[in-house]
Amino acid sequence: MTFAEWLSEPANWVFAVLGVLVLASGFRVVTARNVVHAALFLVAALGGSAALFLLLSAEFVAWVLVLVYIGAVIVLFLFGIMITRAPTGYDKTLDADRKLWPAALSVIMFVTLAWASIDAFGARVVADLGEPTTTETIGLSLLGRFVIPFEVVSFVLLAALIGGVTIARRDLEPAEEEQRRAV
Amino acid sequence: MLVNQFLILAAGLFALGVYGLLVRRNIVLILLSVELMLNAVNINLIAFEAMIRSSDAVGQVFAIFVITVAAAEVGIGLAIVLMIFRNRKSANVDDMSLMRW
Secondary structure (H helix, E strand, O other): OOHHHHHOOHHHHHHHHHHHHHHHHHHHHHHOOOHHHHHHHHHHHHHHHHHHHHHOOOHHHHHHHHHHHHHHHHHHHHHHHHHOOOOOOOOHHHEOOOOHHHHHHHHHHHHHHHHHHHHHHOOOEOOOOOOOOOHHHHHHHHHOOOHHHHHHHHHHHHHHHHHHHHHHOOOOOHHHHHHHHHO | OEHHHHHHHHHHHHHHHHHHHHHEOEHHHHHHHHHHHHHHHHHHHHHHHHHHOOOOOHHHHHHHHHHHHHHHHHHHHHHHHHHHHHHHOOOEHHHOOOOOO
């Protein structure tokens, strides 16, 4: 497939715009000098990937991403930033001093992954997308073939809930404990 | 649409996450980089599902599992960050050298 043929497909234009958005905001997430800005750029990156999921006809997963990540996880991150009183302005201690080796490592990783996927999939195209995957299909799959992983994941969530509360709870000082018991 | 364009985009996002993980010194920002990497994995899963179109949407089901585990990870991670911050008054990983020799 030549580049002109690639450009003639309208979906690829949408992909190009979304891809630039996702990569640019992903870059800002790891380089932003302001902690709150980094979290907000993650919103842009996740929103762009939700749109990519819609492009790939995965509607349910796209909205799950919007609800769980943008709705809940980012709010949790903003709480974390504010509670730890992370410096919200410019702060040079946010990054390590030496950036050359991490940059070289991530470039090597990108080149390896990109080379491997070009080598493995060449010109294979996404199958004729047609009808988007319905929530019914995913629901039947979750409670049919994948019911055991589904239950395991629900147990993981329960453990995370209890663990989060236990870890984050402030232990009372012995004197406070005594006082509380006396009441 | 080629499969590769999605895979290469996800590889770029993953590499950015690795860079952030290694460079950042604030724990909350390190967790943000981990989220970026998990999201790259999700893009891969959805692209493969669109390529093979399995009858029971295996790729999308696994993307949902990844999202769930990522949510649990953030909850526990931020609880640990709060605990460390309460005890050591810092969210900088360079200050956490108690268990280093």
